[in-house]
Amino acid sequence: MKGEISNFEYLMHLNTIAGRTYNDLMQYPVFPWVLADYQSETLNLSNPATFRDLSKPMGAQTEKRRQMFLQRYEDVVNDEEEGDMSARCHYCTHYSSAIIVASFLVRMEPFSHTFQTLQGGFDIPERMFFSVKKEWESASRDNMGDVRELIPEFFYLPDFLLNSNHIELGCMEDGTTLGDVELPPWAKGDTQEFIRVHREALESDYVSSHLHLWIDLIFGYRQQGPAAIESLNTFHPYFYAQKGRQNAKDPVVKSTVLGYISNFGQVPKQVCHTVFKRILLCESFVPFKKLFTKPHPPRTGSKKEGSSPPHPTPFFFKLDKLKASAQPFRELPRGPVGQILCLEKEVMVLERNRLLLSPLLGCYFSWGFPDNSCAFGNIATEKTFAACESLCDWGETLCAACPNPTTIVTAGTSTVVCVWDVAVNKDKVTHMKLRQPLYGHTDSVTCLAVSEVHSMIVSGSRDLTCILWDMEELSYITQLAGHTTSISALAINELTGEIASCAGPRLYLWTMKGQLLTCIDTSCGPRPDVLCVSFTQRHEWDAKNVIVTGCADGIIRIWKTEYTRTQLPGPPEEPVSPGQDRTERDVSNSCQVKGWERHLVLCQELNRRQTVSQRRFKNNPAITALALSRETLTLEICQRSPQGQD
Template identity: 30%
Template structure:
């Protein structure tokens, strides 16, 4: 006897994802396989946002939930690959890009407004109701019945013991149902989820706390300047960084952090740096590393460096725990690892076939990415010993191809599985870290007809890419510069927003 249920379909399943993502690989291929080697009837495809909304409102059986891509990914709304999706039966209109609502001027505008609506003061106070239905107390039991939220029994965790089914045919049939029909997530909460605070109430709560970091730009009038002793007289600094994850024991709690500096002549410094602390009266202090002025004790980054690849912030990066300095630009095309405590080279790896031009570490210091004049990028794993960074693995995790010119800057985000690289010819390429797969290629807009070089780039926590470009061939003081925000998943310019 099958338990009673309200819906014979499910809000989240593989077919539903393929329905929305039909224009984007690998979902296009998966959709064709599901439809026995051809595209589904054009009228049943996801061809229009207004039509999809109308279908969900009029058909109580269709309970498809919006997939996350509706809030960040514009590619699935555009037929960039030019697939022949057929024509609609009633109007004979050709199905290509998804028809957007009248209030959206472009796919980017649609995603921007959609995400804004999700975080709006109208939606936020009701977010807990969705949580109660999907993950909370209304997922099962009498509360689910009352909320009209009961689905086919096979979708629930623990409803079927596949190991107890002796009949192989029956077991495979149930596995197919569970896999294709959809699965209800684990029930996480047995009580109603609290209502999210409004923006006003959240601001009041934050105002009562003295632990949050103030916005520098809102408090410019309160900024104080501090002058510190010169580090290397007459020699400019090319790198100055305070590593973010420095270890402090209970005994050394409150002691200064380490400020790592590298001078243009390769001189290394590890100085004491104590920023603002409301519990300390002398809340700013700088203690100069005594070795920088002691000729016998000085630590110098070993060279020589290749012509045109002198020391710069792009060829240097420090591990988040402040233990290691990674450097490129060396004449022998090597990537070197220097222990900052003693200034000694602990790693010397030559895998690129030309000079290493740029380096970057991920936020946690797990992976390092290198770019080179040989037009490739390599992703390396940072080895750990006793909880601290100790060296680089001798072989790269991935070798990334795609550029036609020298790689000039790189960035990496492990959480988003993104490795981003920019080159001398103005091309930006996004790869995955784990598999090394090419994802997309981007060219920032340039007003000049001259070639633009990607000088710097950064990846945001949600996958946005900020790019700085320079235009070569102009006189001193006239070099063109541009700054463009981009959304990594789709490669679309966000400057207009």
């Protein structure tokens, strides 16, 4: 209610309370259409006309359509002999059903198989899901039998819009082969950009202040009864769960109800209908203490309403005003910094070849000893309390990562990535056991990155490749090839799953599937190599998020992604025929389709020891580690001093 969780999370909680689940296509989570503009090059999220009317169901998005459904309702006369079959309702189809879900996800298995099972094969291509714009027009304006809403995947999963499996979906009447879903112009031809902008729209101030109206229609007091009739929001009686329960003893009626639900869908459980039940639900579900009022209250916490304290501004929102601290907050006497951790109440700095195992246990893992062994120590006392020879059989360890207190990932000159099970308790190592060696590299592994959120390990090597590993299955996923030199730094975006890899001066950006999104040469001087990299992760839909790199020349460089138009390759230029004006031909060539390309753009350079430009690269110590504070208010960096200390 105060903007403390996202609208997406809010809707997922509501779906769960209402009995909607990913495990049942007939009761799949339901999400709203939030936009009405699928033709503009750029969306204006401050313009109400950009959005769908959330106070009305899909059957009433236009006045003409509303009148048609209203006429349908008034034309039906309840016949007691016919029973429920002739009951009055506005809609004889539903906004969520197994076939609707399968049609949206038809380009992915197992939904492709499910769709064919339900439909008896693929549908006529023109009736398949092939365009977001066409789907909106059908559900909101053109098709009286279509009042569908959306599914959660429209706000987080770009893969379902791509025909990556090359499924043969047929050809349109004009000969066009059905492949990837056609995106609106504002998506720049990029499924990831579609998801980002669509999610940004869901989280916008307009939707936040009107979402309660849609909730009332789907989960609330306008779902049934007089309020539903007034709102043009009634469905066939068999779509309601309580109707099936009332007639459960009659096998014929029960079979009919199940048939309707299987084919057309089911209305979610009404989560707010009487005061007594609202109170019980509120007590049993603490995060929604104010949720079940009648009508549903609007979500607050937007900039305009200002009911909650404003959030501090992230550092990357004001790059031109960034200031470096006059003095370092800590210097390490024994070598360069290898890891910075921004914890809730402190910033923790560890030397190279040391890794925090657990803030609660207060212990670290260290490597790089002459005998290739490893050790565990206490952070507070700086004393080693255990040494292990488990790593000795795997050559020199060059890097390590710790996704959780019971797992350590190591790699080095053996070319093998090793995943270890570790148990530490009260400055004692109970065991350190090899869970699985991962083979794939052909040269020394130089860096690692892990993500528990995406269950992924990324390893970078001197063999000029990175490999993605499944952290649960401990198996190979894919390889990131095309680097020009040894990999020096890696980072995983916990929100989007994007991967940044650095090789020499080059910065690469990849998807979790191994698709290269873009790359750039960051060279700006005699010591251009990138030594560390990090993502800002404020919100996955925020276009202001940046990538931060720390380089050997002592410069912090901040990058953002932008889209630029590109001329797609066209037919070869034809000679001017007799009687044809060259200008006429040039005009016809200018009508070629233009595409979009994603680029990394330098938006700021930060230099703590900025002096005259001639001495800029010569005297700056290298940046060895980066970290962002928990609220991305500050950027923490570590530089190697002239004496080799930090």
